[in-house]
Amino acid sequence: MTLVFTPDQDQFRDSIQRFLKDKMPTTEVRRLMATQRGFDDDLWQQASQQLALTGIHISEDLGGAGFGAIELAIACEEMGRSLFCGPYFSSAVLSAYALMLAADQDQQEQWLPGLASGDIRASLAITETATIWSAADIQTTANTSGDGQIRLTGSKHFVIDGQTADLLIVAAQSPSGVGLYLIESDAPGLSISPLNTMDPTRKMASLTMADVPAIELSRSPESLLSTLLSAACILLANEMVGGAQQLLQSSVEYTQLRYQFGRSIASFQAIKHRLADLLLDVELARSAAYQAAQTLADCGDLAQLSQAQQRQLTEHASLAKAAVSETYLKVALETIQLHGGIGFTWENDTHLWFKRAKASEVLFGTPAEHRERMLSAMTEAATKENAA
Amino acid sequence: MNENRIHTEVTQWLGQHWDPNMDLITWRSLVADSGWGAPSWPADYYGKGMSPQDAAMVEQAFAEYGAVGAAQSGVRMLAAVTLLAHGSHEQKQKYLRGILTGEDQWCQLFSEPGSGSDLAGATTRADLRGDEWIVNGQKVWNTSAHHAQYGLLLARTDWDAPKHQGLTYFIINMEQPGVEVRQLAQMNGHASFNEVFMTDAVVNRDDLVGVEGGGWQCAMTTLANERRSFDRARDVGGRKARKGKIFSDLEEEFAIANEPYTWYPQRAGRVDLIMPRAVETGAINDPATRQDIARLHIMAECAKWTGDRAKAAAKAGKPQGPEGSLGKLAASNVARLASRVHTAISGNDAMLTGPDSPMDGTIAEILVSTPAISIAGGTDEIQKNIIAERVLGLPKEPRFDDGPFRDVRRNTGPAADGTN
Numbered sequence: 001m002t003l004v005f006t007p008d009q010d011q012f013r014d015s016i017q018r019f020l021k022d023k024m025p026t027t028e029v030r031r032l033m034a035t036q037r038g039f040d041d042d043l044w045q046q047a048s049q050q051l052a053l054t055g056i057h058i059s060e061d062l063g064g065a066g067f068g069a070i071e072l073a074i075a076c077e078e079m080g081r082s083l084f085c086g087p088y089f090s091s092a093v094l095s096a097y098a099l100m101l102a103a104d105q106d107q108q109e110q111w112l113p114g115l116a117s118g119d120i121r122a123s124l125a126i127t128e129t130a131t132i133w134s135a136a137d138i139q140t141t142a143n144t145s146g147d148g149q150i151r152l153t154g155s156k157h158f159v160i161d162g163q164t165a166d167l168l169i170v171a172a173q174s175p176s177g178v179g180l181y182l183i184e185s186d187a188p189g190l191s192i193s194p195l196n197t198m199d200p201t202r203k204m205a206s207l208t209m210a211d212v213p214a215i216e217l218s219r220s221p222e223s224l225l226s227t228l229l230s231a232a233c234i235l236l237a238n239e240m241v242g243g244a245q246q247l248l249q250s251s252v253e254y255t256q257l258r259y260q261f262g263r264s265i266a267s268f269q270a271i272k273h274r275l276a277d278l279l280l281d282v283e284l285a286r287s288a289a290y291q292a293a294q295t296l297a298d299c300g301d302l303a304q305l306s307q308a309q310q311r312q313l314t315e316h317a318s319l320a321k322a323a324v325s326e327t328y329l330k331v332a333l334e335t336i337q338l339h340g341g342i343g344f345t346w347e348n349d350t351h352l353w354f355k356r357a358k359a360s361e362v363l364f365g366t367p368a369e370h371r372e373r374m375l376s377a378m379t380e381a382a383t384k385e386n387a388a
Numbered sequence: 389m390n391e392n393r394i395h396t397e398v399t400q401w402l403g404q405h406w407d408p409n410m411d412l413i414t415w416r417s418l419v420a421d422s423g424w425g426a427p428s429w430p431a432d433y434y435g436k437g438m439s440p441q442d443a444a445m446v447e448q449a450f451a452e453y454g455a456v457g458a459a460q461s462g463v464r465m466l467a468a469v470t471l472l473a474h475g476s477h478e479q480k481q482k483y484l485r486g487i488l489t490g491e492d493q494w495c496q497l498f499s500e501p502g503s504g505s506d507l508a509g510a511t512t513r514a515d516l517r518g519d520e521w522i523v524n525g526q527k528v529w530n531t532s533a534h535h536a537q538y539g540l541l542l543a544r545t546d547w548d549a550p551k552h553q554g555l556t557y558f559i560i561n562m563e564q565p566g567v568e569v570r571q572l573a574q575m576n577g578h579a580s581f582n583e584v585f586m587t588d589a590v591v592n593r594d595d596l597v598g599v600e601g602g603g604w605q606c607a608m609t610t611l612a613n614e615r616r617s618f619d620r621a622r623d624v625g626g627r628k629a630r631k632g633k634i635f636s637d638l639e640e641e642f643a644i645a646n647e648p649y650t651w652y653p654q655r656a657g658r659v660d661l662i663m664p665r666a667v668e669t670g671a672i673n674d675p676a677t678r679q680d681i682a683r684l685h686i687m688a689e690c691a692k693w694t695g696d697r698a699k700a701a702a703k704a705g706k707p708q709g710p711e712g713s714l715g716k717l718a719a720s721n722v723a724r725l726a727s728r729v730h731t732a733i734s735g736n737d738a739m740l741t742g743p744d745s746p747m748d749g750t751i752a753e754i755l756v757s758t759p760a761i762s763i764a765g766g767t768d769e770i771q772k773n774i775i776a777e778r779v780l781g782l783p784k785e786p787r788f789d790d791g792p793f794r795d796v797r798r799n800t801g802p803a804a805d806g807t808n
Binding site: 003004034101133255256258263264266269271273275276277278279283284285287288290291319322323368371372374375378379 | 410494605630634663672675678679681682683685686687689690691693694697699700703704706710714717719721769771772773775776777779780781782783784
């Protein structure tokens with residue numbers, strides 16, 4: 001596991017931290033979150049090309065930097081810390097993994113370099129009605145008409161950055177099962193409507209598709225949705241750790257500055273003990289996120305996982321999602337409380353992270369669903385071992 | 389010294405001297421006098437002045453040869469570390485050998501009924517009369533005091549100095565009329581600790597460790613090494629199935645040394661038993677219990693990984709991060725949750741105890757032992773103060789115990805009256 005980061009990884013983190021500190025202060029977060037698009041093109045280009053963050057985990061022959069899940073997790077953590085506004089998670093994380101998992105060599109060569117350079121922004125559309133992804137939730141259909149053209153019909157919700165994506169990767173049912181399909185955002189029959197999300201730093205949209213022409217991603221491994229869900233949860237967990245750390249830091253700073261009854265409120269045990277508890281929670285959550293990132297990194301080609309790898313990935317991904325999302329929300333709530341009245345105001349920045357925490361709690365499945373998913377993977381493993 | 393040379397030298401020495409049919413003390417006397425029993429100690433005091441790395445190789449060579457090394461269990465190593473750091477030449481000569489041979493048992497006499505978390509508030513008093521210190525007071529939580537020949541005693545010698553500066557550290561002979569040891573029964577039925585009552589007990593003037601008023605510094609040395617001694621006590625059980633008198637002597641020693649610790653795994657919550665019990669009882673099929681089991685698994689795994697991160701950072705030479713200070717608090721949380729989940733899994737059977745209860749009483753012992761873990765070795769509350777102040781850098785609590793200790797408000801008790 002990633003017990004400890006290498007000096008190169010520490011340096012990589014420092015450079016992202018410096019960049020985001022400079023470019024994404026909360027004044028900028030507030031400016032961008034009030035816009036419809038939700039991000040700044042110049043900044044996106046700098047993050048993509050100057051820092052090469054969008055292709056960090058994509059192989060070099062496909063235009064990426066050739067690093068892995070650990071480096072991607074570092075980038076996500078730092079973006080979560082600063083509430084980076086931009087389609088990074090939707091495009092560089094979710095869509096890139098979807099393509100690496102389901103696209104064949106030709107399709108990867110066609111699309112991944114664009115994602116790696118940030119020139120193409122893609123979004124992943126899986127969710128319809130359920131919180132956690134499953135084949136049973138996919139009602140969207142992929143029909144092949146007489147001319148051989150595949151067409152998608154159905155609707156998708158909670159598509160992250162769907163309103164600004166150039167390319168949409170959509171899960172749909174065909175006679176051979178659930179697969180992933182590419183559609184372009186200006187395709188006929190497609191309508192994209194933005195959702196009013198509580199967390200305005202993460203834009204979402206709904207898609208309605210009526211016979212929208214699509215391309216099938218032709219490599220569809222058996223546990224496609226499960227593997228993709230695990231990767232999504234792991235990177236989201238690392239993103240959440242960054243936010244939780246930022247909130248803890250702001251509580252530690254604010255309570256020391258705040259004087260009541262002639263002393264800093266941070267000198268009261270009622271406050272100190274809560275902050276100590278939060279530190280413990282954040283560090284435990286951090287361990288879960290880092291371990292899960294390492295498990296993902298150790299998997300190699302996600303399309304060819306052994307059963308044991310699949311179980312381990314499921315267990316660690318859901319463990320991290322459940323652990324970190326509960327911690328993130330707890331730290332956010334405590335941070336509001338520790339700030340007192342000012343913590344409930346619009347002017348104070350705490351609510352920005354609280355809303356991200358609240359949204360991340362249910363995104364890709366609730367903590368309870370992930371505890372069950374983790375335990376199912378574990379007991380499945382135990383049953384198999386006993387049988388053998 | 390290089391690795392091979394150490395290995396060869398130790399093996400040669402063992403070849404000349406090792407005989408498993410010797411009695412344990414005779415063998416360990418040879419070991420102590422040779423310097424191989426504590427090679428990292430100074431050559432003047434039963435050691436060879438080796439680096440800790442080289443000393444570890446000696447230990448490894450003993451293990452590979454299948455030979456028994458110096459005694460290590462219990463409080464004796466805490467005594468040795470403290471004496472090596474603060475003791476006089478005469479004290480080191482007099483006591484270190486008996487520590488290594490296992491002839492002498494030691495105990496720690498620090499905590500008192502009136503001072504637990506606030507250890508420096510000790511009110512056991514020592515007064516100099518002629519060439520002797522006369523000790524009066526009560527100590528508590530003294531593991532192995534009922535077997536010990538010597539105690540490491542923290543006592544107040546100056547009531548007009550501020551609290552930490554009025555303490556002095558002594559070696560007290562436990563086998564004297566003024567010292568009474570009583571076992572202290574716990575709520576889980578075990579009696580792992582003792583109370584020690586001292587009534588005009590006598591300490592020879594030469595047995596003052598360090599300087600008068602310097603007891604707190606010595607006690608800090610002892611406490612800094614406390615965790616290591618527990619670890620040692622736990623891993624001494626791995627040498628069974630060996631033949632010879634030495635090994636039967638050794639087994640007897642381990643049995644006595646480990647007796648106070650048999651319930652410690654249960655105190656930590658026995659997370660390892662959760663899944664087998666859930667399957668055995670069918671609780672694994674209950675959705676609500678599954679959520680509890682999953683929560684516990686997550687917490688326990690995260691605690692383990694956090695400890696691993698701390699170790700790896702230390703190994704990589706990185707400065708210690710917050711992850712290194714959280715283990716004890718995490719362990720308390722895990723034990724508490726484990727106890728709840730064991731209860732949920734056992735249902736009605738959680739009301740039973742003894743052989744009728746699940747797993748021959750093990751489950752009952754978990755339920756009734758876990759409350760100890762958030763108290764022993766520093767309460768959760770003290771841990772949180774330490775984390776808040778040293779890791780997060782928050783301001784200290786206002787204190788009300790400066791100035792002469794005589795004037796500090798404190799618990800009152802039979803021996804607590806400084807004006808006596």
